[in-house]
Amino acid sequence: MSFDSMYPRTTSTRRIQSLDGTWDFTFDRQGVGETEKWQEVGLPNPVDMPVPASFSDIFTDKESREFCGDMWYARRVFIPGEWRNGNVDIRFDAATHRAVVYLNGIRLVEHEGGFTPFCAHANDAVRWNDWNLLVVKVNNELSHESLPLGRVKELKSGARINQPYFDFFNYSGLQRSVRLLYTPSERIVDMTVVTESVTDGTACVRYEIETDGEHEVRLFVRDADGATVVEAKGASGALEIENAHLWNIQAAYLYTFVAQIVNGDEVIDEYFDEIGLRTVAIEGRDFLVNGHPVYLKGFGRHEDSPIHGRGFDPVVARRDFELMKWMGCNSFRTSHYPYAEEELQEADREGFLVIDEVAAVGFLVSTQNFDDATKKSVAKTLFDLPGIEKTLEVHEQAVRELIDRDKNYACVCAWSLFNEPDFSTDGSVPYATQIFDLARELDPQKRPRSYTNVTRCRAGIDKCTHLADFMMLNRYDGWYVSPGPEIEDAREILVEEMHEWEELEPDKPFFFTEYGCDTMAGVHKLPSVMWSEEYQVEYFKMQHEVFDMFDWVVGEQPWNLCDFQTVEGKMRVDGNKKGAFTRDRQPKAVAFLLRDRWRAKSDYIDGFDPRSEL
Ligand code: GCB
Numbered sequence: 001m002s003f004d005s006m007y008p009r010t011t012s013t014r015r016i017q018s019l020d021g022t023w024d025f026t027f028d029r030q031g032v033g034e035t036e037k038w039q040e041v042g043l044p045n046p047v048d049m050p051v052p053a054s055f056s057d058i059f060t061d062k063e064s065r066e067f068c069g070d071m072w073y074a075r076r077v078f079i080p081g082e083w084r085n086g087n088v089d090i091r092f093d094a095a096t097h098r099a100v101v102y103l104n105g106i107r108l109v110e111h112e113g114g115f116t117p118f119c120a121h122a123n124d125a126v127r128w129n130d131w132n133l134l135v136v137k138v139n140n141e142l143s144h145e146s147l148p149l150g151r152v153k154e155l156k157s158g159a160r161i162n163q164p165y166f167d168f169f170n171y172s173g174l175q176r177s178v179r180l181l182y183t184p185s186e187r188i189v190d191m192t193v194v195t196e197s198v199t200d201g202t203a204c205v206r207y208e209i210e211t212d213g214e215h216e217v218r219l220f221v222r223d224a225d226g227a228t229v230v231e232a233k234g235a236s237g238a239l240e241i242e243n244a245h246l247w248n249i250q251a252a253y254l255y256t257f258v259a260q261i262v263n264g265d266e267v268i269d270e271y272f273d274e275i276g277l278r279t280v281a282i283e284g285r286d287f288l289v290n291g292h293p294v295y296l297k298g299f300g301r302h303e304d305s306p307i308h309g310r311g312f313d314p315v316v317a318r319r320d321f322e323l324m325k326w327m328g329c330n331s332f333r334t335s336h337y338p339y340a341e342e343e344l345q346e347a348d349r350e351g352f353l354v355i356d357e358v359a360a361v362g363f364l365v366s367t368q369n370f371d372d373a374t375k376k377s378v379a380k381t382l383f384d385l386p387g388i389e390k391t392l393e394v395h396e397q398a399v400r401e402l403i404d405r406d407k408n409y410a411c412v413c414a415w416s417l418f419n420e421p422d423f424s425t426d427g428s429v430p431y432a433t434q435i436f437d438l439a440r441e442l443d444p445q446k447r448p449r450s451y452t453n454v455t456r457c458r459a460g461i462d463k464c465t466h467l468a469d470f471m472m473l474n475r476y477d478g479w480y481v482s483p484g485p486e487i488e489d490a491r492e493i494l495v496e497e498m499h500e501w502e503e504l505e506p507d508k509p510f511f512f513t514e515y516g517c518d519t520m521a522g523v524h525k526l527p528s529v530m531w532s533e534e535y536q537v538e539y540f541k542m543q544h545e546v547f548d549m550f551d552w553v554v555g556e557q558p559w560n561l562c563d564f565q566t567v568e569g570k571m572r573v574d575g576n577k578k579g580a581f582t583r584d585r586q587p588k589a590v591a592f593l594l595r596d597r598w599r600a601k602s603d604y605i606d607g608f609d610p611r612s613e614l
Pocket of ligand 1: 166167168336419420474514559576578
């Protein structure tokens with residue numbers, strides 16, 4: 001963790017001032033912001049823009065909704081004089097997809113990547129005990145050098161639009177919180193906690209605290225009642241926590257790790273994090289949590305809701321957890337980008353497992369991968385194109401920032417390093433190897449790594465399966481392949497493929513990380529037809545019958561928890577309708593089927609019930 005990745009917390013030595021609320025906003029259609037010195041004088045004719053939010057669905061005209069290019073945000077910030085002797089940083093939980101930050105006209109920082117946090121260190125630009133002008137230029141253009149991937153298309157009128165290589169709307173802007181942070185001049189800049197093992201109720205934990213000074217470091221571990229259970233001196237070391245309350249699925253327990261820099265009795269800096277003690281591992285065909293084999297039940301999701309777009313909304317996030325709990329879920333995948341930190345904190349508290357995905361989506365040579373994904377393999381993949389080294393650099397940085405941010409969360413049980421890459425040519429192997437090696441090197445917990453395998457790269461075609469510690473399959477047999485009246489053919493295709501995997505990868509656990517079919521809530525048909533609620537139910541029954549034939553399938557996460565917004569297109573009716581719930585979070589018939597199935601299926605395959613131990 002670097003300072004930028006540490007979730008902001010108020011402590012005896014740290015202060016936070018929220019910068020959420022109404023900002024000035026304007027599109028920079030001519031690209032003149034810098035030359036006209038908007039960073040110094042503020043924005044011309046701004047409109048009000050709430051932060052956090054995506055800008056697109058607030059506007060009533062198409063041009064604004066589809067805007068592609070630079071957009072500027074500005075607001076005034078009062079910075080207290082008593083903070084002069086410490087560090088002042090402006091923390092952006094995310095700026096999609098890239099940003100340049102100015103304070104009082106001085107350029108502080110630039111950041112690439114729309115789903116991970118960064119800080120603008122502000123001391124040299126601050127007017128103390130006074131109002132300061134904070135200006136941010138955000139850009140939302142997609143390219144082969146952005147994650148996710150896409151391109152910009154110029155229309156005959158000269159207008160430019162984004163063309164995503166992925167199936168979700170390219171929402172952008174300041175979509176997560178912005179905060180002003182005060183920390184002391186000598187400070188904690190990193191904290192890492194790893195549960196090495198748990199034996200006879202004693203957890204062996206390794207920790208490391210990084211500071212930017214020379215003073216002594218202390219660590220206190222407090223239990224949920226606030227009692228100190230262990231104390232340690234030194235910036236790193238091993239701890240033993242006796243009678244440890246482990247973090248388990250649907251039976252979460254979080255300790256508070258308090259780190260301090262001290263000088264005698266004086267506390268120079270203090271930081272804390274809430275951390276669950278648990279191990280994750282793969283053994284043969286089992287995915288183990290605390291040594292017990294688990295079955296993942298849950299969804300691929302999106303951060304997406306009406307009007308807010310991808311703007312983080314704690315109300316929607318909470319509703320999603322309630323829906324998932326109602327269904328008996330125990331997990332989700334952060335498809336297709338790192339979610340807001342608050343989502344992971346909630347998962348930590350609720351005892352959900354999270355497959356944490358980097359925004360590496362769009363790795364098919366097509367503009368709409370969900371369509372093209374089902375077609376046969378091509379001679380050249382994206383990995384064979386010139387310029388792919390630049391994509392790799394951006395991808396590596398995104399993996400660094402993801403792991404740096406999320407390494408301590410107990411809920412994060414695995415890394416998803418790509419969504420549906422076309423791994424059908426040899427050209428993909430060196431690229432993928434580099435990403436997999438990097439994740440292994442960076443993760444202090446050495447969590448299992450994988451990627452979602454796309455239909456086009458079915459068993460036998462994909463050249464990179466040897467890199468994955470477990471397999472994740474995205475399959476749409478019965479929807480994109482052999483749909484409707486051909487559904488029994490779809491079953492056969494899927495079963496046949498599973499037999500092939502059985503031969504090819506006999507030592508790995510498999511999860512289905514996507515399967516589903518578009519369904520318009522309220523459309524009922526007897527007999528069923530595609531898009532009706534009845535067809536969705538039949539499709540899911542067929543899929544589950546296939547999964548249950550193979551005991552090495554140890555997870556199912558249908559696509560998607562809710563309907564969500566996408567680009568306009570022939571395949572989409574105001575968005576993707578594969579949700580078990582509508583976009584306003586009400587159930588379709590299939591939600592009840594999934595609920596019955598999942599509530600009857602225990603989280604731990606060996607019958608272990610951690611709730612009985614609480
Ligand atoms: C996929 C993609 C996902 C799409 C989905 C679909 O394979 O991973 O982003 O939304 O298919 O519905 O087509």
